[in-house]
Amino acid sequence: MKLNYFLVIFFIISSLCSAQELKVTLFPFNFDYRYVEISNGEYQFNQFKNLSFSTNYERHQLLLEHVEYQNSSGNQTINFDETTQEYHVSYLYEAHRLNSYFSLYLGLGSGFYNAKLVTRYLDQEITDKTNNTLFLSGLISLQFHFKFFTGQIDFRLLEAKDYRPQPTPEMILRTGFSF
Amino acid sequence: MTKIIYSLFLSLAMVTTLSCGKSFNPDSDSEKGKIRVRLLTVDPLIPEKYKFEVIELLNIFDLTSLSGKFARFYTKAYKENDELKGIQPRAHFLKTKSGVFIPKDELSTNLASIYYHTQNLALWDQKIGAEKINTLPRKIILNTQINGKGYKDNNALYEGKTDAIIFLKYTDQDLPLALNAGVFAHEYFHSLFYKTIQLKINENPFFKKMDEKILALSKNSRSGVLNISMKPLLASTEFTNKGKSILAKTDLAQLTEDSVYDYFRVLLKGYNEGIADFWGWSYTNDINFISHSIKETPTNRTLELKSQNLERPALHSKSEILSSVFVISADPEVKEVYYNTLSYEIGTRVGLFYKELTNFVATNRKISLDEAKLEVSKSIFQLISGWGNDLANSQISLNYEDLPSPQDVLIKFSKTFMIKNAIECEFILNAIKFTTNNSTTTLNQIANSNTCIQNEIENKYEIKPKEND
Numbered sequence: 001m002k003l004n005y006f007l008v009i010f011f012i013i014s015s016l017c018s019a020q021e022l023k024v025t026l027f028p029f030n031f032d033y034r035y036v037e038i039s040n041g042e043y044q045f046n047q048f049k050n051l052s053f054s055t056n057y058e059r060h061q062l063l064l065e066h067v068e069y070q071n072s073s074g075n076q077t078i079n080f081d082e083t084t085q086e087y088h089v090s091y092l093y094e095a096h097r098l099n100s101y102f103s104l105y106l107g108l109g110s111g112f113y114n115a116k117l118v119t120r121y122l123d124q125e126i127t128d129k130t131n132n133t134l135f136l137s138g139l140i141s142l143q144f145h146f147k148f149f150t151g152q153i154d155f156r157l158l159e160a161k162d163y164r165p166q167p168t169p170e171m172i173l174r175t176g177f178s179f
Numbered sequence: 180m181t182k183i184i185y186s187l188f189l190s191l192a193m194v195t196t197l198s199c200g201k202s203f204n205p206d207s208d209s210e211k212g213k214i215r216v217r218l219l220t221v222d223p224l225i226p227e228k229y230k231f232e233v234i235e236l237l238n239i240f241d242l243t244s245l246s247g248k249f250a251r252f253y254t255k256a257y258k259e260n261d262e263l264k265g266i267q268p269r270a271h272f273l274k275t276k277s278g279v280f281i282p283k284d285e286l287s288t289n290l291a292s293i294y295y296h297t298q299n300l301a302l303w304d305q306k307i308g309a310e311k312i313n314t315l316p317r318k319i320i321l322n323t324q325i326n327g328k329g330y331k332d333n334n335a336l337y338e339g340k341t342d343a344i345i346f347l348k349y350t351d352q353d354l355p356l357a358l359n360a361g362v363f364a365h366e367y368f369h370s371l372f373y374k375t376i377q378l379k380i381n382e383n384p385f386f387k388k389m390d391e392k393i394l395a396l397s398k399n400s401r402s403g404v405l406n407i408s409m410k411p412l413l414a415s416t417e418f419t420n421k422g423k424s425i426l427a428k429t430d431l432a433q434l435t436e437d438s439v440y441d442y443f444r445v446l447l448k449g450y451n452e453g454i455a456d457f458w459g460w461s462y463t464n465d466i467n468f469i470s471h472s473i474k475e476t477p478t479n480r481t482l483e484l485k486s487q488n489l490e491r492p493a494l495h496s497k498s499e500i501l502s503s504v505f506v507i508s509a510d511p512e513v514k515e516v517y518y519n520t521l522s523y524e525i526g527t528r529v530g531l532f533y534k535e536l537t538n539f540v541a542t543n544r545k546i547s548l549d550e551a552k553l554e555v556s557k558s559i560f561q562l563i564s565g566w567g568n569d570l571a572n573s574q575i576s577l578n579y580e581d582l583p584s585p586q587d588v589l590i591k592f593s594k595t596f597m598i599k600n601a602i603e604c605e606f607i608l609n610a611i612k613f614t615t616n617n618s619t620t621t622l623n624q625i626a627n628s629n630t631c632i633q634n635e636i637e638n639k640y641e642i643k644p645k646e647n648d
Contacts, residue, residue: 039286040254040322041269073284076352078219080284082273117273117283119231121219126231128273128281162205164269 023056025150027176032067034171037164039073050172052088059094061105078121086113092141102144109137113160135160150176206274207242214239215279216272216291221360226464229354229471233279236291237298242280245270245290248315249298252290253343254322263318263341286321289346289357293319296363300462304371307557312374317367318343321357333473335362337369339377344370354471361459361468368458372451372563379567380447385575389440422502429505431579439577441504445518449525450588454559456480456530461537461552478523482534489615492532493622495525496614497584529585532610533559539606544599554597561595562588586611590629593642604631604640611642 032050037043052065065088072081090109097103112132119126136159143152152174157167214236222228238248244267245252253265270287272280282288297317304310320343325336332348335356344366349355356362380386459468466482479486500521507517533555541551566588576582589611598604608631613622630645 037269039269039271039284041266071284073286075285075349075355077354078285078288078358080282080288082283115273117281119281121229121231124231126217128275130273131276164205 021057023178025054025056025176025178027052027054027150027174029175031173032170034069034158035165035169043165050174052174053176056178061092061094061107063090063092063107063109064088065090065111074120078119080120081118082115084113084115086135087111088137090137090139092139101146102142105139105141105143107139107141109139109156111135111137115162133161135163145178148178150174150178205243205272207270207272207280210242210280211239213237214242216295217279217281218288218292218295219358220295221463221465223464227467227471229358234295236294239294242272243270244268245294246316247294247298249301249317250294250319251316252293253318253320256320256323256343258341263320263343265320265323268321285355289321289355292358292360293344293346293363296360296462297367300364300367303462303556306553307560309371309560313370314342317370320345322348335359335366337366337373339370339373342370342373349472351472351474353474356472359468359472361463361465362472364462365455365459365468368455369451371560372454375560375563376447376451376567376570379571382571383573383575385436386440386443386570389436418506419499419502422499422506425505425509426498426502434577434579436577437508438501438504439575439582441508441518442501442582443575445500445504445522445525446583446585448519448522449585450529450563451526452523453526453529453531454533454563456482456526457533457559458556460530460534461556464548466534478520478527480523480527480530482527482531484531484535487527487531489531490622491613492528492535492610493613493615494528494532494585494589494610496586496625497579497582499615500525500585501579501582525585532589536606540603543602558592558596562592565595566591586614586625586627590642598631598640598642601631601633601640604642608642 028051030050030052032048033045034048035043036046038046046069049068050065051067052063054061054063056062065086067086067088069084070082071084072079074080088109088111090107092105092107094103095106112134114132115130117128119128137156139154139156141152141154143150154170154172154174156170156172158170159167215233216236217231217233219229220232220234222230236242236245236247239245240247246267252268253263254268256263256265258264268286268290270290271283272287273283274280280291282291297319301310301313301315301317304313318341320341323345325331325345325347332350333356334347336345336347337343338345344363346357349357381390460466460482465471466486467480469476469480481487484490484492503521504518507514507521510517537548537551537555540546540554541548544551589607593607596607598607608629611629612624612627614625615622628644629642632641632643633639634641
């Protein structure tokens, strides 16, 4: 449902713009790595599932993302499955064009996340869900555009209540197709 | 038009950012004091079962590291200048709308559970008069490699030198040891025994001297819920016949120092493990609490008469124990392992006796089981405190007659326990009069000079030597 809201926003904005001026990019192949605290207090890079698309108009870019992460622990007797879902909206501005192919974008983002936790002990199972919680982010994006192919490396700092470390550093490698 | 829309969106993002005004601290970082957490606890109606329950953690300083008045945790622990150091773990919780914290992963559940049990047992210490024995917060070690044979995984132990309870990595598929309430209570008791007896006997010149010669009782300050042991010894006819034979040929008036030391070693370790099992039963009402986590134990630790092939509670005799010591000491290669086995066998009878006594007292006095547990536990604490002082100050004799038997220890216990009527007195006296002997569980009456006497002034019964006619 929440993803639908984003799609609606995207298409409303798109429809208000001239088709010739607007470029839409879909990113089906993303590699999203975030440096997070794990249960014993240490830190490691975890991979997140990331589905995103962007719309560009002149030097402006609107990036919409759905990010999901699952974490499981325990054994056959007692185990925990946590699924976190995030919905990102980010605005980026082309701060510097390096050449005809490469550009540097800077941006700010916001959105919300929620988590679902399933706790199981033998035949007992309990599901808990959180409310939607706001987060903020800042991005630097190095983008490559060649005809209909787009590749970009984004470095993001994410500030969210339940995330550690704060801010949480993230790197996303996106490859997509523009039209 | 498009530029206006984009600008509006950027403004919205900025406004959201600035007006957010929320703290970016996780809920658990700001929680202190009394905190409601959902954990796995023993079902009071079905002791063999665990269920999810919302409980209160008290006096929490920091929920993220689960540090508070009652416990402090260490991972990757090590000793530096005799001080315990390590990394404080990080727990992760999800907060529900009703303000209850739910552990998100196994480690967080372990930490919260251990803290909860520590707080309960510390409060129990206050009730039984032991509040000055243990210092708070209790130290708990997790996720740490321990040096020593048998300390790799799937075990929990108490170490006296660091005064820490240690949970080794759990690799089985059953209830993790850190969540096993009975196991924690078992380990917790070891801290009481260590401080009231093991530390004290080191003041005795005899034990001090033997410490340097043999693997010491006090130096070997680790007590695990599962120690390396072999299959039951005392049930073996061949074993006990061999023991009887050695005993018959021994000058009992002049035993060797090694034999006397080994006798005390297995007797004290037996009491340590046995009462620890009683503590585990008392905390959970589960006669086989270890089995939730470890399906098979080398020795039968079930606190049930039927499981122990007994008709009524009975302890081993002095001759059984000493003859076993003789047989074991003859084979130095397996000595340590068999001493552990012997200790656990002695201990199970001790734990079973106190559990049966508790049930008997509850029924006889028509009081709740919890009230009966309190009475028995108070007296056990007084027993071990007094026994520790006695051992520290006594001259250890090499005469067989002077060795304390389990029945002698029971008489000591009877002096700390308020025996309310003749029936209770007979219950305890029967455990003194009857013992198993020589590999069977058939009860035999041993030479006994004790009887129940009513003390009308103090309105109680006492077990005392019979007066000569």
